[in-house]
Amino acid sequence: MERIHESKEDGFIECKPIASIVTPLGEGGIGKVIVSGPDALSVVNKVFQGKGIDDLRKAMSYKLYYGYIFDGGQRIDEVIVNIAKKGDSFTGEDVVEVNCHGGIRVLMRIHECLQFAGAKGAAWDALLLQSYENNKMDFIRKEALLEVVRARTRFGVKVLLDQNAGALSEALKKGLEIIEKIRQALHKGSSRHETIPYTEQHKGEGKSPLIPPCKNGISNIPPLKKWCKGGFSDETSVLISALSEHIESLLETASLGMALTSPQVLVILGKPNVGKSTIINTILGEERMIVHHEPGTTRDYVSELISIEGIPFELVDTAGMRDTSDKLEALSIELTLEQVHRSDKVIAVFDNSRPFDQEDEGILNTLNSWLKTGNFDNLSQKGDMKAIIPVINKCDLPTKLNRLRIESALQQSACCISAVNSNEFEELHRRLTEEFDTVYKPMKPILFNRRQYLLMTQADILIKQDAECLIAKGGTSKALQIINELKDIFTSCLKGH
Numbered sequence: 001m002e003r004i005h006e007s008k009e010d011g012f013i014e015c016k017p018i019a020s021i022v023t024p025l026g027e028g029g030i031g032k033v034i035v036s037g038p039d040a041l042s043v044v045n046k047v048f049q050g051k052g053i054d055d056l057r058k059a060m061s062y063k064l065y066y067g068y069i070f071d072g073g074q075r076i077d078e079v080i081v082n083i084a085k086k087g088d089s090f091t092g093e094d095v096v097e098v099n100c101h102g103g104i105r106v107l108m109r110i111h112e113c114l115q116f117a118g119a120k121g122a123a124w125d126a127l128l129l130q131s132y133e134n135n136k137m138d139f140i141r142k143e144a145l146l147e148v149v150r151a152r153t154r155f156g157v158k159v160l161l162d163q164n165a166g167a168l169s170e171a172l173k174k175g176l177e178i179i180e181k182i183r184q185a186l187h188k189g190s191s192r193h194e195t196i197p198y199t200e201q202h203k204g205e206g207k208s209p210l211i212p213p214c215k216n217g218i219s220n221i222p223p224l225k226k227w228c229k230g231g232f233s234d235e236t237s238v239l240i241s242a243l244s245e246h247i248e249s250l251l252e253t254a255s256l257g258m259a260l261t262s263p264q265v266l267v268i269l270g271k272p273n274v275g276k277s278t279i280i281n282t283i284l285g286e287e288r289m290i291v292h293h294e295p296g297t298t299r300d301y302v303s304e305l306i307s308i309e310g311i312p313f314e315l316v317d318t319a320g321m322r323d324t325s326d327k328l329e330a331l332s333i334e335l336t337l338e339q340v341h342r343s344d345k346v347i348a349v350f351d352n353s354r355p356f357d358q359e360d361e362g363i364l365n366t367l368n369s370w371l372k373t374g375n376f377d378n379l380s381q382k383g384d385m386k387a388i389i390p391v392i393n394k395c396d397l398p399t400k401l402n403r404l405r406i407e408s409a410l411q412q413s414a415c416c417i418s419a420v421n422s423n424e425f426e427e428l429h430r431r432l433t434e435e436f437d438t439v440y441k442p443m444k445p446i447l448f449n450r451r452q453y454l455l456m457t458q459a460d461i462l463i464k465q466d467a468e469c470l471i472a473k474g475g476t477s478k479a480l481q482i483i484n485e486l487k488d489i490f491t492s493c494l495k496g497h
């Protein structure tokens with residue numbers, strides 16, 4: 001938080017309120033500066049002359065006050081001031097909203113005046129931090145609000161507003177409740193001493209029908225529900241199984257959540273003249289790119305943000321790829337490769353009206369090298385064959401292309417389209433969004449950033465690695481340690497530390 005603690009000469013510490021411009025700096029009817037902190041009312045009072053109120057410190061919450069902001073004797077702007085006292089405000093501090101005219105100059109001048117009057121200038125998200133520090137908003141809700149303002153699609157806004165309203169926070173709290181119940185069940189179990197520890201019971205036999213032998217990795221451990229059913233149906237097993245399923249269901253939401261907050265880079269690749277720019281124009285629904293019948297028209301790459309089923313994509317058109325001695329074209333090809341390497345998905349385009357040739361072969365080779373350098377982070381399809389969508393364009397013209405050659409190289413069927421006639425794009429859209437669960441129920445918890453995803457992955461690994469220690473009676477101290485670790489992970493996710 002930007003709140004500054006300053007030492008006075010007598011050692012007394014004071015806290016400056018923060019002043020943040022919360023509307024964009026640009027032309028607009030209205031601009032807003034928010035002052036928030038213990039002395040917010042007295043700071044604004046120094047520069048505000050109101051009609052019908054001589055001292056802003058006497059102002060009441062939820063009331064609007066009309067007046068002017070003055071800098072010395074000079075009138076800066078006509079404003080309406082809105083007050084929310086500590087307890088009523090979203091930051092948990094006294095808040096004064098100064099609503100002035102929009103435009104860079106007026107806003108900046110008022111912001112400067114407020115700083116001169118004793119506020120500390122800060123970016124608008126410092127207000128969220130203040131709100132979080134005063135327990136008005138948990139960390140997840142703060143993260144969600146920051147993403148709401150950056151959201152690219154209506155669907156993104158809907159999902160993120162739900163997370164801001166507490167959908168994910170509640171799911172994490174539910175996880176913490178289950179963890180607490182496991183702790184209680186473990187205590188009960190350990191006081192009864194009713195069964196022999198797993199390690200003794202199955203020592204050396206390695207053929208327990210219920211629990212596989214202890215492993216360091218998670219790979220050999222089947223999903224918990226499978227081996228909890230078989231006989232270990234005591235309370236602890238059931239609760240651990242419930243927690244594991246809860247974590248798994250949260251992890252399943254991460255690819256959608258992260259795609260909503262950071263647009264997927266979608267590169268369109270193909271030899272010159274296959275119709276890449278035409279495909280993009282059709283997807284965009286307007287003639288925004290240069291389409292030319294001479295091969296190699298797109299010299300540089302052009303990118304556009306688009307929404308398909310509410311998922312934002314950065315769609316990148318590239319220069320056609322082929323061997324060339326032309327310096328400019330060679331540079332374009334280099335740029336194309338750069339784009340391919342930063343992409344999450346690639347639409348590989350081939351021309352139905354021309355036979356498969358060396359240039360098409362070059363495209364397949366580029367895709368192969370991309371697959372090899374792919375970033376295997378488990379989350380996106382990046383570096384996965386499924387991240388490549390083969391498209392055969394110009395299907396309105398007689399077929400000369402060997403389609404099977406492409407389909408067998410890319411191990412999947414191709415989408416056949418005709419970009420000039422805007423035909424058969426539904427299948428392409430379906431392929432682009434099939435990895436995301438776009439059927440969304442209101443207030444569904446969604447993991448929407450890498451921090452949350454990594455923490456839940458950590459919890460998933462921990463519970464799967466050590467589940468048998470949790471279930472085995474007698475291993476209680478180790479079990480409690482695991483429970484504490486799980487609690488720490490969930491708490492960090494919720495509270496951000």
Ligand SMILES: Nc1nc2c(ncn2[C@@H]2O[C@H](COP(=O)(O)OP(=O)(O)O)[C@@H](O)[C@H]2O)c(=O)[nH]1
Pocket residue numbers: 270271272273274275276277278279290291292293295296297298320393394395396397417418419420421
């Ligand atoms: N018949 C036919 N022509 C197409 C189709 N798609 C693109 N074209 C034409 O192919 C030429 C090259 O298209 P363009 O999009 O510039 O190709 P790029 O070099 O891959 O970007 C243009 O004359 C387009 O009108 C299609 O589906 N059918």
Ligand SMILES: [Mg+2]
Pocket residue numbers: 276277278290291297298317318
């Ligand atoms: Mg082009």
